[in-house]
Structure formats: structure tokens, C-alpha cells
Amino acid sequence: MQVIRWGVVGPGRAAARFAQGLQGVDGVALAAVWGRNRERAQEYAARFGVAEVAGTLGELFASDLDAVYVATHPDTHAKICLEALAAGKHVMCEKPAALNVRQLEKILATAREHDRLFMEAMKPPFFPLYRKLREHLVGDPIGAVGFVRAGHADATLPPEYPLNFPELGGGGIMGIGPYEAFLALDWLGELKRVQTMGRVGAAGVDTLALFQTEHERGMAQLHTGLDLLSRGDALLCGPGGYVSLHANWWNPMRATIHYIGGRVVTLHEPFSHGGFNYETAHFCGLIREGLRESSVITHAMSLGMARMLEEARTALGVRFPGE
Ligand SMILES: NC(=O)c1ccc[n+]([C@@H]2O[C@H](COP(=O)([O-])OP(=O)(O)OC[C@H]3O[C@@H](n4cnc5c(N)ncnc54)[C@H](OP(=O)(O)O)[C@@H]3O)[C@@H](O)[C@H]2O)c1
Structure with missing residues (x-):
């Protein structure tokens, strides 16, 4: 099996979980890391046994790597992804893959131009529970899912948390919204329109957002927030029953299917290794097969997510520096 050599950009929280996940993937090596704070990059390297701490981003991209995992905040995703792709690396980028549709289109065009694989990191569809649910609903269906409800708001995040800063591409919509956008698109198909209500806090990011979306096969009701607490299940509703995807539904582990008639x-x-392992294993498989796009998190899916998030936040007046 071809060993996939990974480089990490941005050794923070997500990158730590990525490294934990790699321990559950066969045929991989965590070869190099770059962080703007060298000390933190060195700590990361020591903690996860990374051989090389690159001095600059250019140095990292010049290393002998197959793939780069981008785990900085959304404000820098586009710039870093473009550089990595131009340097000939395959790229898996944390969600949301870019600040807006325009940036994402540029990333996808650059991936095509350099004939590289690009995928937005999105955990749920690769989790054992989600796959089992899909399989189960084929044999024991509830009919075509026509309504999705999902939400999450977290008032417990400390003031220094990145989602509180517009200059980092923050806000509830950018933080938890990608998972909701994914869920709606995955079950209901292509996005037709978005209706949004919400509020923006003093920092200039959305602190409560309710967005309803219409898709080719149905509608969704989604919410995110940073100034109140809302935790719960996601719902997938069909004519013959509904699925409760239990909290935390973006790390899905349990589902209850209620059929008409009471069954x-x-x-x-359960999931292992923190859960990043499944999407990473999928991505490595794509590299080995010579593919340039995931059939699960397609480029069209990422564009749909980006469009949904951009429409929802701009409807509330949230714009990021430079937009
Ligand atoms: N898939 C998931 O379950 C999951 C979970 C959490 C986060 N995420 C996503 O992962 C991304 C990062 O979130 P996080 O919570 O890991 O953030 P974090 O802990 O703050 O880590 C961010 C990393 O990016 C670096 N960074 C920040 N700004 C930079 C810049 N301008 N240039 C270069 N490096 C920069 C930080 O460096 P310093 O240490 O020097 O600040 C740090 O290493 C976000 O897109 C988020 O949505 C995904």
C-alpha cells in the first residue's frame, strides 16, 4: 500500500484531532508540520512524533509530502490551499473550506489546473453510524426524506474562541453551519433558496441565526448560535417515519428510527480515534486511486455549503474584511 505522507498547517485543536485520527488509519505518515508559532509547532511535533518542523510554509510545501491538511481559521484557508495546490500537493481543508463561494471557486479551479485532489474535511458521512443508517434506510425505508431539522448553539465558548472574531471568518454560521448545510444538502439535494433571521453581536459576527433552506427534494430548518445554549438531535423526516440523529449529531453515534405504526x-x-480517521482514510484512498474529487464530499457539495453559509450570513449583514 502506498504510504501517504501528510503535512499539517496550523497545529491547533483540529490539527491535534487530525493527528489522533491518523493513528487509526493504515498506510499514513505524519511527516511535517508548519505553524506560525514555532514553539507550538515543535510541541505538536513532539506530541505526535512528527519528524519535520518546517521553518516556513514554502519549506513545508517543498517537503516530500503527498497531502496537506489545512487547519487554520477560515480567513487563511484560501491562501494556504492555493499555495499548497500550486506546489503539487493534494489538499484536505478544514470546514468551512473558504470564506465565500468566490474563494472556493478559485480553490477548485486551482486544484483542476494543477491536477490535484481537493476535499473539504467533513466528518459525519464517513462515521460508521451514518453509513449504517444510510444502509439501513435502503432495506427498511421511511421514504424519501423531505424535511431536515438541525441546530446547535453554544454559549459556553470563551471570549478568545476564534468564532468570536469576524477577521478570522467567525460566527455561528461559519462554525457549526457547515455541518448543518452538509446534512440538508446530503438528504435533500441541490440548494434552491435560503431564508434567514438572526442577530449580530457587538463583535460583528452572528450570535443567533435561523435559516430555512429549500432544496430540490425538500426543506430544512437550521439554527446556530453563540449567545445561548441549544443542544439536541437532528431530525430527518420522510413520509413513512423519521430519524432522530442524536446529539452530537455531527459526530453521529446513535440514531433512532420511528416508523409509522409505532415501530x-x-x-x-461508536466511533474510534476521535473520528477524523474516517474522512482521512477516505481521502488517502482517493489519492491511491488517482482520483481528484471525492464522490461523498463532492466539489458541488462544498459549493452548495459555501453558498448556503454565505447567503445566510450576508442576509444578517455579516461581511468579512476584504469582502
Ligand atoms: N472537524 C472538526 O471537528 C473541527 C473541530 C474544530 C475545528 N475545526 C475547524 O478547524 C479550523 C481551525 O479551528 P481550531 O479550533 O483548530 O482553531 P485553533 O485551535 O485556534 O488553531 C488554529 C491554528 O491556525 C493557526 N493560525 C491562525 N491564524 C493563522 C494565520 N493567519 N496564519 C497561519 N496560521 C494561523 C493557529 O496558530 P497560533 O497557534 O499561532 O494561533 C493555530 O495553529 C477551523 O476551520 C474550524 O472550523 C474543525
Whole structure:
């Protein structure tokens, strides 16, 4: 099996979970890391056994790597992805892949131009529970899912948390919204329109957002927030029943399917290694097969997510520096 050599950009929280996930993936090496704070990059390297701490981003991209994992904040995703792709690396970038549709289109065009694989990191569809649910609903269906409800708001984040800063591409919509956008697009198909209500806090990011979306096969009701607490299940509703995807539904582990007539089926599939391992294994498989796009998180799916997030936040007046 071809060993996929990874380089990490931005050794923060997500990057730590990525490294934990790699421990559950066969045929990979965490070869190099770059962080703007060298000390933190060195700590990361020591913690996860990374051989090389690159002095600059250019040095990292000049290393013998197959793939780069971008785990900085959304404000720098586009710039770093463009550089990595131009240097000939395959790129998996944390969600949201870019600040807006325009930036994402540029990333995708650059991936095509340099014949590289690009995928937005999106955990849920690769989790054992999600796959089991999809499989289960084929044999024991609830009919075509026509309504999705999902939300999450977290008032417990400290003031220094990146989502509180517009200059980093923050806000509830950019933080938790990508998972909701994914869920709606995955079950309901292509996005038609977005209706949004919400409020913007003193910092200039959305602190409560309710967005309803219409898709080719149905509608979704989604919410995100930073100034109140809302935790709960996501719902997928069909004519013959509904699925409760239990909290935290973006790291899905348990689902209950309620059928018309009262029959109930429960699914429980724990995940291992923190959960980043499944999407990473998928991405490595794509590299080995010589593919340039995931069939699960397609480029069209990422564009749909980006469009949904951009429309929702701009409707509330949230614009990022430079937009
Ligand atoms: N998939 C998931 O479950 C998951 C979970 C959490 C986060 N995320 C995503 O991961 C991304 C990062 O979030 P996080 O929570 O990991 O943030 P974090 O802990 O603050 O880490 C961000 C990293 O990016 C670096 N960075 C920030 N600004 C930079 C710049 N201008 N140039 C170069 N490096 C820069 C930081 O360096 P310093 O240390 O020097 O500040 C740090 O290493 C976000 O897109 C977020 O949505 C995904």
C-alpha cells in the first residue's frame, strides 16, 4: 500500500484531532508540520512524533509530502490551499473550506489546473453510524426524506474562541453551519433558496441565526448560535417515519428510527480515534486511486455549503474584511 505522507498547517485543536485520527488509519505518515508559532509547532511535533518542523510554509510545501491538511481559521484557508495546490500537493481543508463561494471557486479551479485532489474535511458521512443508517434506510425505508431539522448553539465558548472574531471568518454560521448545510444538502439535494433571521453581536459576527433552506427534494430548518445554549438531535423526516440523529449529531453515534405504526429501530455505532480517521482514510484512498474529487464530499457539495453559509450570513449583514 502506498504510504501517504501528510503535512499539517496550523497545529491547533483540529490539527491535534487530525493527528489522533491518523493513528487509526493504515498506510499514513505524519511527516511535517508548519505553524506560525514555532514553539507550538515543535510541541505538536513532539506530541505526535512528527519528524519535520518546517521553518516556513514554502519549506513545508517543498517537503516530500503527498497531502496537506489545512487547519487554520477560515480567513487563511484560501491562501494556504492555493499555495499548497500550486506546489503539487493534494489538499484536505478544514470546514468551512473558504470564506465565500468566490474563494472556493478559485480553490477548485486551482486544484483542476494543477491536477490535484481537493476535499473539504467533513466528518459525519464517513462515521460508521451514518453509513449504517444510510444502509439501513435502503432495506427498511421511511421514504424519501423531505424535511431536515438541525441546530446547535453554544454559549459556553470563551471570549478568545476564534468564532468570536469576524477577521478570522467567525460566527455561528461559519462554525457549526457547515455541518448543518452538509446534512440538508446530503438528504435533500441541490440548494434552491435560503431564508434567514438572526442577530449580530457587538463583535460583528452572528450570535443567533435561523435559516430555512429549500432544496430540490425538500426543506430544512437550521439554527446556530453563540449567545445561548441549544443542544439536541437532528431530525430527518420522510413520509413513512423519521430519524432522530442524536446529539452530537455531527459526530453521529446513535440514531433512532420511528416508523409509522409505532415501530422503533435504534442504531448504535461508536466511533474510534476521535473520528477524523474516517474522512482521512477516505481521502488517502482517493489519492491511491488517482482520483481528484471525492464522490461523498463532492466539489458541488462544498459549493452548495459555501453558498448556503454565505447567503445566510450576508442576509444578517455579516461581511468579512476584504469582502
Ligand atoms: N472537524 C472538526 O471537528 C473541527 C473541530 C474544530 C475545528 N475545526 C475547524 O478547524 C479550523 C481551525 O479551528 P481550531 O479550533 O483548530 O482553531 P485553533 O485551535 O485556534 O488553531 C488554529 C491554528 O491556525 C493557526 N493560525 C491562525 N491564524 C493563522 C494565520 N493567519 N496564519 C497561519 N496560521 C494561523 C493557529 O496558530 P497560533 O497557534 O499561532 O494561533 C493555530 O495553529 C477551523 O476551520 C474550524 O472550523 C474543525
